[in-house]
Amino acid sequence: MTDFLSNNSLYIVMIIVLITWTGIFTFLMGLDKRLKKLQKELKEQENE
Amino acid sequence: MKKDLIWKAAIYLIMSMVIVAGIAFPIVEKPSAWYEFPLIMGLGENAKIIFFHVPSSWLTVIAYLMAMVYGVKYLRKKNLEDDMKSYAAIQLGSIFCILATVTGSVWAKFAWGSFWHWDPRETSIFALLLIYGALFALRSAIENDEKRATLSAVYSIIAFITVPFFIFIMPRIMTGLHPGSADDSNAGPVVNFKMNANMQVVFYVSLAVFTMLYFWMWKLGSSALILNEKVKKLKYRS
Numbered sequence: 001m002t003d004f005l006s007n008n009s010l011y012i013v014m015i016i017v018l019i020t021w022t023g024i025f026t027f028l029m030g031l032d033k034r035l036k037k038l039q040k041e042l043k044e045q046e047n048e
Numbered sequence: 049m050k051k052d053l054i055w056k057a058a059i060y061l062i063m064s065m066v067i068v069a070g071i072a073f074p075i076v077e078k079p080s081a082w083y084e085f086p087l088i089m090g091l092g093e094n095a096k097i098i099f100f101h102v103p104s105s106w107l108t109v110i111a112y113l114m115a116m117v118y119g120v121k122y123l124r125k126k127n128l129e130d131d132m133k134s135y136a137a138i139q140l141g142s143i144f145c146i147l148a149t150v151t152g153s154v155w156a157k158f159a160w161g162s163f164w165h166w167d168p169r170e171t172s173i174f175a176l177l178l179i180y181g182a183l184f185a186l187r188s189a190i191e192n193d194e195k196r197a198t199l200s201a202v203y204s205i206i207a208f209i210t211v212p213f214f215i216f217i218m219p220r221i222m223t224g225l226h227p228g229s230a231d232d233s234n235a236g237p238v239v240n241f242k243m244n245a246n247m248q249v250v251f252y253v254s255l256a257v258f259t260m261l262y263f264w265m266w267k268l269g270s271s272a273l274i275l276n277e278k279v280k281k282l283k284y285r286s
Contacts, residue, residue: 006158009094013071016097016151020104023147027140027265034272041279 059264062257069250070099085247091227097155099250103258104148105173109215110262111141112180116208119201129274131197134204135187136270140262142180149173152226160225169226172214179207 005011075085075093088095118134121127152170153163164170183203190196223231243251 002157009092009158010071010096012094012155012158013096013100015154016100017067017071019151019154020100020147023104023143024261024265027143027269031268031272034276038272038275038279041283045279045282 055260056264059257059260062253063261066099066250066254066257070096070254073250079244079246082246086244088243091159094155094158097151099254101148101151101155102251103255104144104151105215106255107144107258107262108141108148108176109211110259111137111144111266112204112208112211114266115141115204119204122197122201126194128193128197128277131200132273132277133266133270134201136266136273138180138183138200138204139269140266142177142184144262145173145177145180149177156225165225167219167226168222168224168229169219172218176211176214179210183207 005015069083073083073085073096075087075095077087079086085096115134115137118130118137122130122134149170152173156165156167156170157163160167183200186203187196187200190199219226220228221230223229
């Protein structure tokens with residue numbers, strides 16, 4: 001695996017793009033969770 | 049609303065172009081076609097991570113700078129919304145700081161031989177992560193909103209003083225492995241002298257589009273935090 005990557009270093013660039021994308025996606029997941037919680041709380045207040 | 053859509057479409061299209069250019073455009077010894085990048089001694093094909101790794105650390109600086117700016121704003125006007133904006137910037141800054149560290153470390157495995165070397169650049173970004181990591185601990189330890197906002201604002205101002213030193217100065221005046229170190233004779237300063245014109249264009253476009261993406265993410269993150277505060281206030285009232 002290491003040999004393959006050092007001979008084809010283009011794939012390292014691909015891995016790095018994937019890592020960056022994963023970071024942005026993680027941020028989105030966190031935001032999604034926060035908004036869902038907010039929606040639930042608002043709904044509960046409307047029902048009270 | 050329509051203007052908004054244009055921005056988002058622009059971010060999507062330009063980012064896609066940067067990704068395509070970053071992966072598909074070849075690095076050759078003597079670039080002649082418009083899409084060819086020059087070979088930089090000691091870096092090779094994986095030099096193209098510069099289009100993704102450098103913008104991450106660039107965004108770290110922007111985000112921490114914005115955290116400081118909104119920290120100052122909070123201290124002057126005592127508006128809790130400014131604190132939320134500052135906190136959203138700190139969150140994003142730390143995400144991009146981690147991304148810069150991880151991508152750099154993957155690259156280091158193939159350029160230098162192992163994932164971690166305690167190179168000046170690695171040491172300084174690690175110190176930066178610790179400094180801003182402590183801010184999360186500080187924030188979660190205080191219950192009172194105003195007190196938390198004040199302390200966090202002061203901390204983000206003091207912490208930002210270290211950022212230019214850790215990112216721009218220290219790794220450049222010390223000898224090390226990272227391109228751009230004091231004794232670097234092959235690669236650095238990469239941005240100014242070793243890139244040809246089309247590589248520079250892709251690089252600066254990449255910086256610009258990542259900055260646009262950051263502002264979008266920051267706007268979303270801070271509005272979610274501000275909404276959260278508003279919902280909390282409603283809850284206490286009822």
